[in-house]
Amino acid sequence: MSDPRAGVAARGHGVDELPVWLAPRSLLGLVALLTMFRLWGAASAGLAEDEAYYRLWGLFPAGGYYDHPPMVGWWIWLGQAIAGDTALGLRLVGVLSVAVGSLALWRTADILFDRRVAGLSVLFLNATLLVGIGGILITPDAPSVLFWGLTIWALAELQISGRAYWWLAVGAFAGCGLLSKYSALFLGAGIVLWLVAVPSARRWFSCWQLWLGGALAIALFTPVILWNHAYDWASFYKQFGRAGRVDGLSFKYVFEFVGAVFGLLNPLIAVPAAAGSVMLMRRLRQGNEAAGLLLLTSLPFLFYLLIHSLHSRVEGNWPAPLFLAACVMSAVFIGDQTQRIWRGVAIGAVVFGLALGIVVQIHAVNAFTGRLARQDPTSQLRGWPEVVGDVERIAAQEGAVYVAVTSYGMAGQLAYGLRQNDLPVVPLTERIRYVMMPGPDRERLAATGLYVAEARRDERVKLEATYGEVAPVATLTRKVLGTPLESIAVYRVSGPLRDPLEPIDPQTWLSGTPP
Numbered sequence: 001m002s003d004p005r006a007g008v009a010a011r012g013h014g015v016d017e018l019p020v021w022l023a024p025r026s027l028l029g030l031v032a033l034l035t036m037f038r039l040w041g042a043a044s045a046g047l048a049e050d051e052a053y054y055r056l057w058g059l060f061p062a063g064g065y066y067d068h069p070p071m072v073g074w075w076i077w078l079g080q081a082i083a084g085d086t087a088l089g090l091r092l093v094g095v096l097s098v099a100v101g102s103l104a105l106w107r108t109a110d111i112l113f114d115r116r117v118a119g120l121s122v123l124f125l126n127a128t129l130l131v132g133i134g135g136i137l138i139t140p141d142a143p144s145v146l147f148w149g150l151t152i153w154a155l156a157e158l159q160i161s162g163r164a165y166w167w168l169a170v171g172a173f174a175g176c177g178l179l180s181k182y183s184a185l186f187l188g189a190g191i192v193l194w195l196v197a198v199p200s201a202r203r204w205f206s207c208w209q210l211w212l213g214g215a216l217a218i219a220l221f222t223p224v225i226l227w228n229h230a231y232d233w234a235s236f237y238k239q240f241g242r243a244g245r246v247d248g249l250s251f252k253y254v255f256e257f258v259g260a261v262f263g264l265l266n267p268l269i270a271v272p273a274a275a276g277s278v279m280l281m282r283r284l285r286q287g288n289e290a291a292g293l294l295l296l297t298s299l300p301f302l303f304y305l306l307i308h309s310l311h312s313r314v315e316g317n318w319p320a321p322l323f324l325a326a327c328v329m330s331a332v333f334i335g336d337q338t339q340r341i342w343r344g345v346a347i348g349a350v351v352f353g354l355a356l357g358i359v360v361q362i363h364a365v366n367a368f369t370g371r372l373a374r375q376d377p378t379s380q381l382r383g384w385p386e387v388v389g390d391v392e393r394i395a396a397q398e399g400a401v402y403v404a405v406t407s408y409g410m411a412g413q414l415a416y417g418l419r420q421n422d423l424p425v426v427p428l429t430e431r432i433r434y435v436m437m438p439g440p441d442r443e444r445l446a447a448t449g450l451y452v453a454e455a456r457r458d459e460r461v462k463l464e465a466t467y468g469e470v471a472p473v474a475t476l477t478r479k480v481l482g483t484p485l486e487s488i489a490v491y492r493v494s495g496p497l498r499d500p501l502e503p504i505d506p507q508t509w510l511s512g513t514p515p
Contacts (some may be wrong), residue, residue: 015287015350022119027106034126034135034354036101041361042095043088046381051138052412055090062436064227066235070074071143071180077137094142095449098135101146101324102126104153109328111156112290120346127350128323130264130316132357133377136364140181141320147177148187148321155191155293159201164209171213175220180237183321186304188217190297198292234432256311260316265323268349269330272342276329279336298325328412353491370483379485383478387488389416390476395423395450398473398492402426402440402449404500406459408433410452428466428500429459440501443444455487468495 047055057065059074072182077094097356110118125131134141151173158166170191177184195201204210228236262270274325280291289427302322305314330349334342364378373379391403391414403418408431415425426440426449427433451463451470463470469492476488 018115018119022116022123024106024115024119025118026156027102027122029125031099031102031122035095037358038095038098038135038361039088039092041365042091043086044365045087045136045361045378046384047087047090047413048137048380049412051090052416053408054138054140055085055416056321056434056437057212057410058090059085060436062227063223063236064231065436066231066238066433068235068239069179069221069224070175070180071147072138072140074179075143077139091136091138094138095136097142097146098126098131101149103148104149105324105327108149108153108156109331111160112293113328116335117328117331117400120335121328123346123355124266124269124327124330125324127353127357128264128266128269128327129353129356130320130323130354133360134317135357136361139166139317141317144177144184145321145324147173147180148184149324151187151191152250152293152297152324155194155297158204159289159293164204164207166214167204167207167209167213169213171216172220174213175217179219179224183301183318184186186301187321189300193300194293194296198289199287200289201292218459231432231435232267247358251310252307253309253311253313257305257314260314261319264316265326266349266353268345268352269327272333272345273326273330273450276331276333279333280329294325294328298322320512367480370479370481373480373483374485376480379480382480383485384413384417387476387478388414390474391450391452392418392421392423392488394474394490398450399504400450401446401447402444404428404449404451404463404493406451406453407457410454414452423449426500428463429503431501435511439461445500446496451491451493453489455489459490460489460491463493466496466498466500467493468497469493 033263035457054072054076057073060082061073061077062070075093075097076090079094080086082087083089083092102125105125106118106122108118135145144340151170152165154169158164159168174188174191176185177187187293195204224235228234265273277295280288282293283291284295304494305319308314334346360378364381366379367376367382370376370382393398395403401423403414403423403425405414405425405427408427408430411425411427411434418425424440424444426445451460451475455457455475459473460470471492472489473492474490476490478485
């Protein structure tokens, strides 16, 4: 069998010549220190809106959810089982996944290239701004990136060992990726592309282990299919409907997409990554298997994102799984250079990325300033304990026995803040988001409650068709260091004229159920 690393210019890049800062022990120590620091940040920072919403998933594990497959909810459930219903409990598994992903990336790059590339890849991954700034948050991207990386690692082991049983690991990790985000479908397409386009990989089509691995991936995805079947394919409709929607062609989103990737990847990593991709394309044309594996498994998802950017915005977190390959590509390029300037670029990228990540995470816990207000990306984490305290006080004054909300972010934040209080939070809209939870107490809904909403999402006018009384009682201000972030309206609601959970007009006030 041919060596997948054939064609890699070694130029003395042996293990014995590794600098101390690229030695495995040094990297392991750095990853351990960063993990401890991230655990502190995860335990100390407030929750973002989406995190507070995903907390509800962890409290009620299910086979699927309206917005995403269930893996992030399962991770939160596991973290809560270990560290309780706390910020650390929510984020624990996600933070640890960065450390596991770093080890898997090191092994992948070492198999496909060499230890210099492996060491640089790990440093670059932890120096990306996406990991450095968002490494303490728990979102579906955390399991998605981990299982994408583990799938590529299993493919690398398959390629270097020639042992067909690695296909079972590929299937298991790919299936877990599908349980994390639907974007893992593009990884499956990339694996098929690699099998078809690389002549030496085509032999695997005759191995039963490949087909069993594919069946295993589908079997693991079965809970999501069953959940969607039970709820009129709501999640599929939401996600795949968005993917297929075309609102007219425009190049403004392309430049925005490229800029976001370069920014979140870390510009000092992104530029050599682009050069590294060109280098690997040349090697692929020469028959290099390592280049083929890295490039072809990434190509379908990259192609989709580029097409999507021609008509709609690509959110900055969407390309996150591709950052793994980008870090390796950057490492391949820099590791192949002999000029001192590229060593300086590598050190600069790592120092800049790690330093910025540390500063931002400290700022997330203890704000340096509030002057940026909502322009500060950490503003979502701020001011919620004070708002929750005010809501509790007003509820006691008004005799309210529940809190009604009409946005999932408010539902999550208040449910987390009021978790030790007998004051249930009842989302009135998009009930499909909360089908995993027990239904609200109907007797409470007949009594007096509060309606709490951000001023920019205030649905008071529509509530007036549901309640006999919708009376403003307070306007709260969420703040950071005295700087206002947003106004929050509080109303007393009572005397329901109809079922408060029944949509008033599905065309104007979404029930969350697809047509």
